Amino acid sequence: MGTIIAVDIGGTHLRAALYEPENTQPIIHKRIRTNTGEPGVYGRMEALIESIWPKKGNVTAIGVASPGPLDPYTGYILKTPNIKEWQNFPLGPNLSKHFNVPAFVDNDANLAALGEWKFGVGKGHHHLLYLTLSTGVGGGVITDDRLLQGYHGLGAELGHTIVDPNGPLCSCGFAGHLESFSSGPAVVKYVVEELQAGASSSLKLENDLSARVVADAATHGDALAISAYKRAGEYLGIAVTNFLVAFDPSIVVFGGGVSQVGPLLFDAFKASLQKRIFHPRYLENLKIEMAALGDDAGLLGALALAQISI
Numbered sequence: 689m690g691t692i693i694a695v696d697i698g699g700t701h702l703r704a705a706l707y708e709p710e711n712t713q714p715i716i717h718k719r720i721r722t723n724t725g726e727p728g729v730y731g732r733m734e735a736l737i738e739s740i741w742p743k744k745g746n747v748t749a750i751g752v753a754s755p756g757p758l759d760p761y762t763g764y765i766l767k768t769p770n771i772k773e774w775q776n777f778p779l780g781p782n783l784s785k786h787f788n789v790p791a792f793v794d795n796d797a798n799l800a801a802l803g804e805w806k807f808g809v810g811k812g813h814h815h816l817l818y819l820t821l822s823t824g825v826g827g828g829v830i831t832d833d834r835l836l837q838g839y840h841g842l843g844a845e846l847g848h849t850i851v852d853p854n855g856p857l858c859s860c861g862f863a864g865h866l867e868s869f870s871s872g873p874a875v876v877k878y879v880v881e882e883l884q885a886g887a888s889s890s891l892k893l894e895n896d897l898s899a900r901v902v903a904d905a906a907t908h909g910d911a912l913a914i915s916a917y918k919r920a921g922e923y924l925g926i927a928v929t930n931f932l933v934a935f936d937p938s939i940v941v942f943g944g945g946v947s948q949v950g951p952l953l954f955d956a957f958k959a960s961l962q963k964r965i966f967h968p969r970y971l972e973n974l975k976i977e978m979a980a981l982g983d984d985a986g987l988l989g990a991l992a993l994a995q996i997s998i
């Protein structure tokens with residue numbers, strides 16, 4: 689087997705790295721700004737890959753972690769809110785044609801799940817559930833050592849599962865999805881609405897409110913800020929109760945900035961889960977862990993994807 693090139697298309701950075709077989713430390717790694725708002729993202733990506741292409745030896749495959757929704761079977765990006773020029777865009781086929789190697793594409797949350805399973809905190813587990821809590825909520829599922837993709841390749845869009853049909857609007861436009869309760873913007877939105885309704889808090893509407901600012905206020909004892917995270921944890925527990933019943937994992941892995949707040953979120957999450965799970969056996973030996981791969985989750989997931997696909 690030759691080398692593998694992994695690419696991670698992030699909101700801020702485009703990253704590419706060249707890996708030898710059986711080594712998760714790249715030979716070379718480069719990143720440039722994605723500039724998602726400007727045209728030419730694909731051209732910049734091609735140039736970035738060319739810049740790390742090995743002078744000697746061959747490349748076996750390219751793996752790409754991309755924002756979705758996308759079709760992992762064809763490598764087409766259906767449309768992605770961040771990169772408007774990519775509408776039904778043949779990302780995988782274009783790369784494969786240009787570089788003359790197989791190119792595999794999957795969404796960033798699925799690949800973070802795959803990366804954690806192969807190289808990270810999920811190593812040795814055969815049934816893994818991954819959730820990233822960030823600007824949005826993304827999910828990935830490994831079942832029987834395989835990444836769950838689904839018929840259309842749209843499986844495991846766990847942020848868009850309904851936890852309250854009468855709940856707030858999600859970024860996708862539908863009501864009551866997990867993302868509309870447990871993402872960073874959802875925490876902030878709840879605080880803003882409570883302040884507008886006259887709730888007392890050290891936080892003020894004129895402040896530059898972010899999930900981080902709300903977390904800081906909560907650690908200083910602010911009741912509204914605490915309740916915002918409790919609510920996010922409560923609904924996260926409802927969602928994960930459903931996921932346990934569906935997938936019965938041995939480990940649940942949390943990534944993303946919102947998951948960094950610790951007990952503020954997870955005490956309420958665990959209480960909600962324990963209260964709701966219909967059979968205690970789901971929780972026996974169930975590990976709940978923080979993601980281990982950090983910023984490299986996309987690249988290592990793309991590496992894992994290429995390795996399992998060739």
Ligand SMILES: [Zn+2]
Nearest residue numbers: 848858860865
């Ligand atoms: Zn949604």
